[in-house]
Amino acid sequence: MDHIVKIAENSEIEFEEEFEEDMIKYNLESLIENSLIIPAKIAGAGDEDMLYDIKMENAAIIRQAARELITDSRGLQMHGYKDIEYLDLLRKEIEVFRVLFAEWVKTFDCWNYIIDRWGLFNPPGINYDDHDPDNDLPFNDNGFDDNDTDL
Template identity: 75%
Template sequence: MRNEWEELPLFKKAMDIEKLVDHIVKVVEQTDIEFEEDIQGEMIKHHLEYLRKNAMVIPAKIAGVASEDTIYDLRMENATIIRKAARELITDARGLQMHGYKDEEYLDLLRAEVEAFRILFAEWVKTFDQWNYIIDRWGLFNPPGVNYDDHDPDDDLPTDPDHFFNDSDD
């Protein structure tokens, strides 16, 4: 049985990107680029490592908050991580080019896939229910009009278990 999030076009595109990145990494590793222990070799290794890492983060974060019941601030936090990872894919692709990788068609394909992902992502974020939230006391991911220092009505609920479960009419 597949999970609901596995059917999301956004998740499917993320998996396509992950497969493409895996292919790019393998191709780069098989080229005549020198992976010597100099600064250029280290930079190429760095770009390949981060390409892999960012490509894996994206679908994991989508799956983690795909449920419509997930609170707004958690969805937005993960959306921010997803956006950062997608943008870094492009940065690391550029880094590979700068350090000698010549097969630009793969990198152009990655750029096109990330652009298609960006549009799906923006549409997905629009579906987040802003009113399914708890106040983000860090102030980053509150719905419009809700501030980090607003009073939370949930704070007025009794938290003393003896009081809460007391059967008397006190």
Template identity: 70%
Template structure:
């Protein structure tokens, strides 16, 4: 089975793709709407909201794919998870921005909010499945398993190593 087929079948990935399509529809609806702007800066701000929504909707499935492999180290998976969470939360923030600027089709935004909430539950369950003991020490201190500190000695540091064991001489 191709690697893509593995993460393509994950419920969290399917929901991420659903969110991406929903964001595309929202962006098209915003761009087609006739929001009356008093100032040019308001038009730029709503365009930024739309662009950020599109970007974040693309980041989420990409980072899921990057963290989907069970062979991936815990800190890398958690780093991707943090980016996914940030992107999902920013979708909601940008939806509020679009609504505040006068976008009238709020039912689309409500659909997005509902989809992100469903995604949040799938996300939390997915993150619980990460093997926190498949790790190397994160020297930055952000994504270590409980009880592991950034300045802990390397657990493999005291293993005897003889380079002659690897030479063909």
């Protein structure tokens, strides 16, 4: 990504409208930002014991960042970035990554979960308003029995 950004910054792109320069700057900033988000969120979701909803949330952010890389590369091209072979390479690598990513997501343990009350990342068959059987356990959130007075 650094290479694409440096080439764009050093190229002499002729702008028809003043806003186009701002758009390219925005595209370049977004490319860098999204390229940094992806590995950070992969690392964040890499813990095998992490809850399903947290892993899926990280996966959604990764997907969004990868898709924005494609969008921003198209924006660069639309505004006059000439070295499109680098953008084509980026698109091909994202496609390879997409397949690996989809296979990785399939490995998430959907039964290691707490109910996502927002309803976005529940395992199949679990709804945001389902009863949580953990609420029936005979202790409070601090891990101690409510009747334990010896502490």
